[in-house]
Amino acid sequence: MKKLIIIFSVLALLVFIRPVLGLNANTDTTDNSSVTTTQVDQVDTESNLDGALNGIAKFYDYTGFANATLGHIIMIIIGIIFIYLGIKFDYEPLLLIPIGMGVIIGNIPFVAGNQTGIYETGSVLNYLYFGVVKGIYPPLIFLGIGAMTDFSSLIANPKLMLLGGAAQIGVFATFLGSLYLGFNLPEAGAIGIIGGADGPTAIFLSSKLANGINVLADGTTVKNLIGPIAIAAYSYMALVPVIQPPLMRLFISKKERKIKMKPPRAVTQKEKMIFPVVALILTLFISPSALPLLGMLFFGNLLKESGRTERLAETARTKLIDIVTILLGVTVGASTQADIFITKDSMLIFGLGAISFVIATSGGLLFAKFMNLFLKGDNKINPLIGAAGVSAVPDSARVVHSEGLKSDKTNYLLMHAMAPNVSGVIGSAIAAGIILSFLG
Amino acid sequence: MIYTLINTDPISEGYFILITGLLIVFSALVILALFFNYGLPLMLYIYKIITKGKDKKISEIKAIDNSDFTGEVAAVIGASIHMYMGEQHDHESGILTIKQVKKTYSPWSSKIYGTQNRL
Numbered sequence: 001m002k003k004l005i006i007i008f009s010v011l012a013l014l015v016f017i018r019p020v021l022g023l024n025a026n027t028d029t030t031d032n033s034s035v036t037t038t039q040v041d042q043v044d045t046e047s048n049l050d051g052a053l054n055g056i057a058k059f060y061d062y063t064g065f066a067n068a069t070l071g072h073i074i075m076i077i078i079g080i081i082f083i084y085l086g087i088k089f090d091y092e093p094l095l096l097i098p099i100g101m102g103v104i105i106g107n108i109p110f111v112a113g114n115q116t117g118i119y120e121t122g123s124v125l126n127y128l129y130f131g132v133v134k135g136i137y138p139p140l141i142f143l144g145i146g147a148m149t150d151f152s153s154l155i156a157n158p159k160l161m162l163l164g165g166a167a168q169i170g171v172f173a174t175f176l177g178s179l180y181l182g183f184n185l186p187e188a189g190a191i192g193i194i195g196g197a198d199g200p201t202a203i204f205l206s207s208k209l210a211n212g213i214n215v216l217a218d219g220t221t222v223k224n225l226i227g228p229i230a231i232a233a234y235s236y237m238a239l240v241p242v243i244q245p246p247l248m249r250l251f252i253s254k255k256e257r258k259i260k261m262k263p264p265r266a267v268t269q270k271e272k273m274i275f276p277v278v279a280l281i282l283t284l285f286i287s288p289s290a291l292p293l294l295g296m297l298f299f300g301n302l303l304k305e306s307g308r309t310e311r312l313a314e315t316a317r318t319k320l321i322d323i324v325t326i327l328l329g330v331t332v333g334a335s336t337q338a339d340i341f342i343t344k345d346s347m348l349i350f351g352l353g354a355i356s357f358v359i360a361t362s363g364g365l366l367f368a369k370f371m372n373l374f375l376k377g378d379n380k381i382n383p384l385i386g387a388a389g390v391s392a393v394p395d396s397a398r399v400v401h402s403e404g405l406k407s408d409k410t411n412y413l414l415m416h417a418m419a420p421n422v423s424g425v426i427g428s429a430i431a432a433g434i435i436l437s438f439l440g
Numbered sequence: 441m442i443y444t445l446i447n448t449d450p451i452s453e454g455y456f457i458l459i460t461g462l463l464i465v466f467s468a469l470v471i472l473a474l475f476f477n478y479g480l481p482l483m484l485y486i487y488k489i490i491t492k493g494k495d496k497k498i499s500e501i502k503a504i505d506n507s508d509f510t511g512e513v514a515a516v517i518g519a520s521i522h523m524y525m526g527e528q529h530d531h532e533s534g535i536l537t538i539k540q541v542k543k544t545y546s547p548w549s550s551k552i553y554g555t556q557n558r559l
Contacts, residue, residue, distance in 0.1 A: 154476075155476055155480075158472070158473035158474075158475075158476040158477045159473055159477070161469045161470075161472055161473040161476075162466070162469055162470065162473060164469060165462075165465050165466045165468075165469040165470075168461075168462065168465045169462065171461075172457070172458040172461050172462055173458070175454060175457065175458065175461075176451075176454045176455065176458055179450050179451055179453075179454040180451065184450065185450050185453060185454070188450075188454065189457075268484075270484060270487075271476075271480060271484070274480060274483070275476070278475060278476075278479075278480075279472055282468070282471055282472055282475060283468050283472065286464060286467065286468040286471070287464060287468060423469060426469070426472075427465055427468075427469060430464070430465050430468050430469075431461060431465050434457075434460075434461045434464050434465065435457070435461065438457050438460075438461075439457075
């Protein structure tokens with residue numbers, strides 16, 4: 001009986017609510033405009049065979065074979081090389097495999113106008129790319145990185161923080177270099193950040209400065225350089241094990257490579273909890289434009305260190321960052337559509353990116369040597385860890401560690417190298433904030 | 441700030457950003473380093489004085505001495521976990537085939553066969 005009343009009242013409600021919402025069929029006025037269709041009988045003169053052949057020809061026009069250009073083929077091969085490097089040599093496979101697949105996806109030739117490609121409004125890829133263009137994905141990645149990172153080696157030895165700053169010389173030197181090559185200020189700023197060796201930061205800054213939307217003071221629109229910058233940043237990050245060791249051998253003498261650093265002191269939980277809050281306030285008061293990146297980074301770290309929000313930290317450093325990495329990798333890869341990607345600018349950006357990595361690494365190494373001039377006894381640092389100041393976490397720290405092992409099998413530098421490594425992340429985010437506040 | 445930049449030469453502007461940018465990055469990191477070198481120990485010291493040394497830990501698991509749980513038990517548990525993890529069989533195919541054994545003669549009840557041959 002009760003059910004019956006409920007059903008009846010729901011029905012009654014629906015009946016009464018229809019006119020209110022304008023759903024009543026009787027008041028439908030949308031069909032008033034009359035459409036006249038004239039049907040013309042066409043005499044079918046063509047034979048069925050011709051029709052079929054025409055159909056096949058038309059179908060062929062829509063296939064990739066008909067629309068492929070040399071650019072598409074080159075880019076597809078590059079995508080395959082990325083995947084190969086990721087699988088065979090284990091160079092950052094979590095990045096290179098999604099990006100490589102994305103490059104192939106983005107370079108399948110198609111007929112424009114069917115909402116297929118990543119640059120066509122309304123296509124699925126375009127919606128996913130939105131997170132890149134608007135800089136949504138990078139802060140989410142930073143949240144995950146924050147929840148993963150242990151800052152204790154940095155807290156134990158705060159002077160190593162300066163090495164993270166020294167490596168940012170690469171950012172500003174590249175910035176200057178790209179100005180000389182004729183890029184305008186915002187574009188140069190976005191290119192410079194490749195030297196920060198930080199993929200999410202590079203995407204964030206280029207989506208703000210070189211997004212193809214902003215209009216400059218002299219009326220020209222900036223170029224859309226998100227794709228080339230992101231690809232350059234990620235590919236050089238993957239190549240850290242190739243780029244850095246020769247520089248280390250060039251700048252650091254054998255004797256210096258053998259310096260053993262004293263083990264870092266134990267850091268209390270309280271210090272670890274205070275770190276994200278204080279570092280957030282101090283760094284962002286200096287460079288507020290880095291807020292989306294550093295805010296999320298330190299938030300993630302607090303989730304990890306507070307000891308009360310393990311569930312949230314767990315999600316941030318596993319599922320969330322995985323999802324965002326997948327979306328980011330594929331869409332950044334797909335944004336390299338040949339007709340937009342293969343330009344002189346992209347080639348210049350690749351060249352500048354390589355130089356910026358070299359400058360950043362050298363800056364870190366030389367600054368570490370410079371710091372050693374002032375340090376005495378067992379406080380001396382092993383200059384190799386300066387190379388970890390470029391923020392490619394944790395790859396550059398790993399490279400430093402293995403280089404240290406080559407000189408002395410009992411010298412474990414990984415813990416020490418993590419300090420400049422994580423401060424490099426903070427440093428490059430601050431640098432991005434500064435460039436954004438000057439040029440944004 | 442942008443408005444002042446419009447009519448200047450981008451290269452000189454670049455040098456300006458280069459120098460100020462590097463200075464700001466360094467100063468930010470120097471401040472952080474100084475704080476964690478000097479400020480934080482001081483803060484913790486003050487905190488200790490305020491709470492008069494009574495530092496309540498958030499969650500302290502008290503080890504209850506259990507006389508039954510000896511080192512040997514721990515060793516056995518450790519060893520068994522190690523063996524379990526180390527000697528787990530990989531997955532075998534779940535398909536079982538019954539092979540027909542073609543033997544015309546079965547000695548299952550033959551007394552003389554049993555004394556002459558070992559099964």
